[in-house]
Amino acid sequence: MASHRRPKQPNRTRVTVLTATAAAAVALTSQAAQAEPKPSKEEVKAKVDKLYEEAEHATEKYNGAKEKQEKLQKQVSNLQDSVARGQDELNKLRDTLGTMATAQYRTGGMDPSLQLFLSSDPDSYLAKASALDQLSSKQTEALRKIQSKQRALAQQREEASDKLKDLEDTRKELGEKKKKIQGKLAEAQRLLNTLTAQERQELAEEEERANRASAERVDLGSSPSASSRAAAALNAAATKVGSPYVWGATGPNSFDCSGLTSWAYSQAGVSLPRTSQAQANAGTRLSQSELAPGDLVIFYSDLHHVGLYAGNGQVLHAPKPGANVRYESINNMPFMFGVRV
Template sequence: MAAHRKPKQPPLSGQAGRTAATLALAGAATATVFEGSGHAEPQLTAAQVKAKVDRLHHEAEIATEKYNGAKEKADQARVRLDALRDEAARRTERLNSARDSLGAAAAAQYRSGGLSPALRMALSADPERYLRGAALAEAAGARQAAAVASLRGQLVDLDRLRQEAADRTRDLKARQDELNRHKATVRQRLDAAEKLLARLTAAERAAYEAGPHAHGGDAGRPGAEPRTDRSGRAALSPAAGPSPTAGTGPVRAPRTPAPTARSAKAVAFAYGAIGKPYQWGATGPSSYDCSGLTQAAWRAAGVALPRTTYSQINAGQRVARSQLSPGDLVFFYSGLSHVGIYIGDGKMIHAPRTGSTVRIASIDEMPWAGAARVG
């Protein structure tokens, strides 16, 4: 039987061949265009870059406050664990001393225990003296029995302490794991923000760093106002940033006097910190994050604030925005992720974000969340 084969098609030639070749090349070019556009990195405008960077910085600040809370709890767990270990060591030392004493008494009894009490009395040259000694021996035996009971109690207490220390060790490990997770989140957000900022020109980046935006603010000088362009919008200008020596010399007194001596000290401390760099997780004296600054300022006034924004708002009496006075803590965003110190005239001093410095800003720049009066 003959094999059935598909007839071989002759190659295209002439006009038909040229048309087919043209269509094939066009199809390949189209496929290349679509394939390339599917993987190309989108081009962002400077405004889009700045918006994304602001969002990343805000997410980093949320993670920073969670990091601060986890660090505070880890530090507390470490202190408790160290105290338990010290107490266990002291009790172990007392237990060993008690064991040594009982061991010596038991050895003495063994050495003198060869004769029965009746025979010892019969052989004694002074039976009355022996009876007095036997009474003393009985009393000593009772004390030893009490010592044994105490020893058993110490063993139980020591075992309890060691179990509690083991629990604290596991708690500390969990806190440290949580700490590392939040630290990784902060660094991830900041790294992503830095990569986005690298897309900007030097002038655009300088304008972003200095100008008012989500976590920016006025110039870091008391009483400074943002410059405006012809349209009336705040101008993004490097000149709006803080001077290199801001915070290192005398500063102008706030326009609104603080209501108490303590709040005046807290505000004065905040003014003195103007120009110092923001550093996430920092509590001073050379750098701060937002809650680190407020904590340090009120510590200088003799008031101990907790470490995080979401705990600081509960450290004092809540006050309405219309009733603010210098020294009050002002909080922003629904998650209470940012805090500053109110100084009057609708202004605050705060540590904005990574890449910025402690500065004066309007309280209208961020979504309002609440305020607290602590002293």
Template structure:
């Protein structure tokens, strides 16, 4: 290091020149040492990079990592859905407040115009106080009549002024509430952008990992739900003629839904089989997991909240042993996935990007609870 510093220092003026050759040799030696040192450091860095490079992953390891990335994306999707619901509500509230403020401003302007007309009339009569005008009449009957009118006019004018002041206060309050809703909306929009970026990042990373697999391995993964189980592997024990789950072929057909509404929800879910998973989608052409269950029960006339972690509280909680067709079944400790139970241990759900809506067993994921919508 001292030699390196020495090579960058400004040469000092020497008093004696007899050792010039020796000095030159010393400088060349120092520069050579520095060169070897830098080369050694570069080589070490290169070897370190090789040593820390990600080792080749087996197809099973790739699939496991992809499953985790898709799960993380689904967690972020549900958070996105929740924030979007709040943003939509804030936007609607903001529009309502602005509309109400506009209506009240219109009424305020009408009241101001009325008060202005009264002032104009007074000006045209010489701006004389109504009581004075009444006192100038010599007709007793006319005096009494004008006195009553003047009193009423005075009362109306005072009431008009009071009303305008009150309207001004109400409009100011509405505008303040609208400003609050606008700030809330902007905050939600910022959160939406953050969750959206995380979703895209996770899905992009998953797709990048999948590109390491062969075409045959990718096709095999496409048949899986991305939750640790293969539809192909579990379909053998199901009561369906194919992986889509559209046709029951055995004697033990799915049990009847307990209510007509539950039956309608199940019927809608069957109609959605094969439609693609798209995060944030609620149909009719694509769904995410909670978007599918929300749309299914909406078809039955029941309004569910948007996210998995709010849907689990939207109805009567039921145990796994009490499940009936139409119930919502939830998975993972963070309540990040939901499906619609159809009986015989099966559900219809929207699994992940690249895996369309399909029938799957509920035991392929960690069960977190179930709800029966009202």
């Protein structure tokens, strides 16, 4: 017998709720889009410049860790060479003592104390120093030399082990700082990619104008440098106007900020520390009114940027990623103090 039940009707209340929810979601999305308008070219540039500043700060930290790594690597190599030479000397001393023992055996037997020393565990003998008076003076002197060399080698091996651990920690630190720098630069590029092609071109042209203005004749005044080395450093840096900023670079074809200043002073025969923070303590501090051409100029409260005072209120520096070595007003950045090397 056929069923006379009516077909099940859809749940109109549920459909209505779902429809209302979907409509609300669309409305919220629309409101969010209206509440967060696309940032302007100027806003993007400000954010990118901030990221470049943070990347430069991280770069100086990276430079410091890299300098430490290089020093540790040199210390470890020297210690390892010293240990190798010391082991050779110790082996020769032991061979000499063995020759004495052989000669003694051939002439009538070996002293028990000497036998103990030449056993499979010779180091245990060193704790029995009282036995030295049982040997000849020549053998005693040989044993004392061996004892002294063993102690020195043990100390050098321990020092080398500690340095190797420091070196491994520093390498890990370098990797972390490199990753941080690359992250900042990648984020800056992501922001630039949100601009239209025309806006990116306009920003590139602004940067190029700044580079060209520096390459043209800049009025640096006629103030003399405080020393011949400062003048030589500034003259060397001036030959690098137009070279690109590259983080971690020390020349001769690209530079970061402290890479340029350390390279310039090296051309004048002066060795500067690698980082801007360390260069801030490389000489006598100066106020802005005391600056002379060739003096170092330190910027920002954390001292993460350095340049060379060029005269007439101008600083010669490697500014940031995407920019070239150039002259700019000293007032473009927060001045902290100058340093006369």
